[in-house]
Amino acid sequence: MLDSDVQIALFAVFGGIAVLAALAAVLTRYLMRSIVAFGAFLTAIAGQFYLLAADFVALIQIFVYVGGVVVLILFALMLSAVGQKHPLAVSEHRGLGAVVAYAVGGWLVWAAFGADLPEAGEVPGETVAFLGRAFLDQQLVAFEVIGIILLAAVVAALVIVRGERL
């Protein structure tokens, strides 16, 4: 899967950063810190994509997530201006949530160690050309569906935000 010891070590470092940042994003009670930790999490995941021979996916992860979604969330925070000074309320069911999360995580990790997986194959060196051909050939339906969903989402977001003035 990961070819050398250096790659495995780098993958573990990115994974550690991702897990810590995700924990910080979920646990902190200040919204701004949560968003910054989320940005760090996304960047670490992009590094993991790159190490898994998915350079184009890593690039898109940076463009769309760190450049798009995080900025969008920041704008929503600025326009709704909640939780910047005062800590946010958290649910009273934290114990139950921890139990469920522990069960889900434990089950997934157990399944990961028990899985019987085939050997990793060779990936083409230039993923961009292969992905472009795949999107316009076998995966054309997925490409078209993404376009329709993006259009619907943009129109829906505009209509919802304009509200009564429409």
Place this chain on the structure above:
Amino acid sequence: MTLVLVFSGLLFAIGTYGVLTRRNAITLLISVEILMNAANLNFVAFSRLWEPELMTGQVFALVGISIAACEAAVGLALILAIFRRFGTTDVGRIDFLRG
């Protein structure tokens, strides 16, 4: 490969905890995005195990990223509309439909 699956399982568990325990709508959205990223990590990893020359997993991850962006746009629009209507983004206090 097991390393990838372990990390994605841990991230999924963290996201689950966030979805279940946070009450602010924006942090809920962030938790859902963490869940989707854990899934995308698995798609990219499994892309190398089965028919790596077709890159189906990477295509799926790209589709997932697009869907997540759409979801964030619509979700944040909803959050803004709800904030204008109720003056809060605390999902526990929006109980308009409570009987």
